[in-house]
Amino acid sequence: MAVGGEPVAVGGRQAQLQHTGLRPGWTTGACATAATTAAYTALLGGDFPDPVTITLPKGQRPAFALAAEESGPDWAMAAIVKDAGDDPDVTHGALVRARVRALPPGSGVVFRAGPGVGTVTRAGLPLPVGEPAINPVPRQMMREHVAAVAERLGGSGDVEIEVSVDHGEEIARSTWNPRLGILGGLSILGTTGIVVPYSCSAWIDSIRRGVDVARAAGRRHVAGCTGSTSEKVAVAEHALPEDALLDMGDFAGAVLKYLRRHPVDRLTIAGGFAKLSKLAAGHLDLHSSRSQVDKGFLAELARTGGADEELATAVATANTGLETVQLCAARGVPLGDLVAEAAREQALGVLRGAPVAVDVICIDRAGTIVGRAHPRGPRDG
Template identity: 55%
Template structure:
């Protein structure tokens, strides 16, 4: 097990359960009812790591030829979009010899694009949750069980709009996810896995250029800058390193990393996770770069004491100092070290809050990290 996580006050953060775990536990409870054992007061399910948590049921329903059970998802202290959602498993006897078959009920999406762990035309129930659900059913009904399983999440279609599912080609609802069965607070594993799946989809569609962006403004700006299709856009958020390390093993020809001035300054200063909780940009270091570029002593001092990185960039611009390209070059060095592949050309784009390009390090093979100068580079026209 990973070490316990604590918040900024030192409080231990409570872990939770994935949608896959909830679906498996609900499926086991429904299978008990379907096979004449009744609904349990507490249902246990085995996780991939061998743990056996127990769950109480929020929904029990038995009808002609079916049994249905539901569990409220508890994501612990993680800000999971599905926290508090009802995960429902409905079981029916399937055709002889068919084994365990999976269906998407209301609120669970269908896969429509290649490149995901589940092929197009299948419900978006990932491989590990499928294994957990099947194991839970076989624990009750035996290895030769022929059962049809429908997973539904009421309200899931609306919740899915807050996720990356629409971009990944998962339509109509949420995905049933989980690799360990446990939600670790603020691990953001679901987000990182969505980035990886976005890369998989782009590669499956034959795209040779993807762009990771830290936010909506930069995503729109980089899409317009390169006229990229939606499937080439990766909502990497703060996880620059998580995206680049996956691309190192699953390469495309060209990668753009795009972000605002604050997050790209942190990347330039060596941070691959650019979330504010991982640390703030170093204004002293930014002032030193400005000084190297010829900034006056008053400007250098003003940058060092600026309220924000955006203000520091604005101060530099007011004196005609090109800080953006210098920071882009340094950000390129950090990103290239994580990517490190002669097969991948890397580009850095820095945009201001209005979506204006203020810094650029043009496409260069990412194994050339030591060859890219840290000084000014000409912007492309």
């Protein structure tokens, strides 16, 4: 990453998202890098640059205003308020601090977790157990900016960087961190430095890390669940430990494609009937803005289960997906099971022969099981 080019004001990348009208923001990794750059500049030169400009991995040069600054004989601290743009990010508005302390020559760059930044306690993540939860790309960004400041101002580049986030431990309770074994606070994240509003990437990355942690813990059976109710049902059915549970949300495709490359013996897919009917129809993104319940498809499934034309027409014109399964249940047609079986077949198709047996559980809003498909894998025909 070259440290150079023309600076861009924070929020100045709106043109890239004009088609959505949404404003991009900046990752915790970008904020920590900006705070580190300002603090190390002050440590070597005596003044805090405000705003401070950094270079992101793809060459953009945002400028960040400092929210706080302090210094002592061999240390300096700068802080940045994270701006997530128009993304509903739980860390939006968080104060990200970097305290930079001079170390003896030859020490290199050492990272520490300050208050509100977590520590890795489980294998399977891209950092060893015991390390601060500062991900590899933010670490590399900070190292490169420290080196650039050292070259410009005559420093050795040997520093300790302690990153902290005000109220980070409390904020982290709303993230995947506790389940992934990152304890004590947030992770410092970001591969591009940019938060794209309503991006799927952060959720999908959490799904992948969840699979990695489960595999590292020796779990042979994981569950991808669309929400908390389906997660409770999966636990009750299979007595799965917390680190075997994947908060799949709407991203069924992300779970299946990652397990295709990193298989476990068994996957349970658990979710609401309407969402899993979308998977049964071939949709891998189950969000309401990107796929809809296809009642015509459900009517055809009902016919295969013995529905007459009167019932099939009622299914095709029903108000909701749940109403379709209720109509069929009253007439002895197992539409819930048929949807679960079709969803399982779609899942096996995405897995492309990976050695993963799949079962599916469909529930209603109360958590009652309304359909299921028992485990089947690529060798079961």
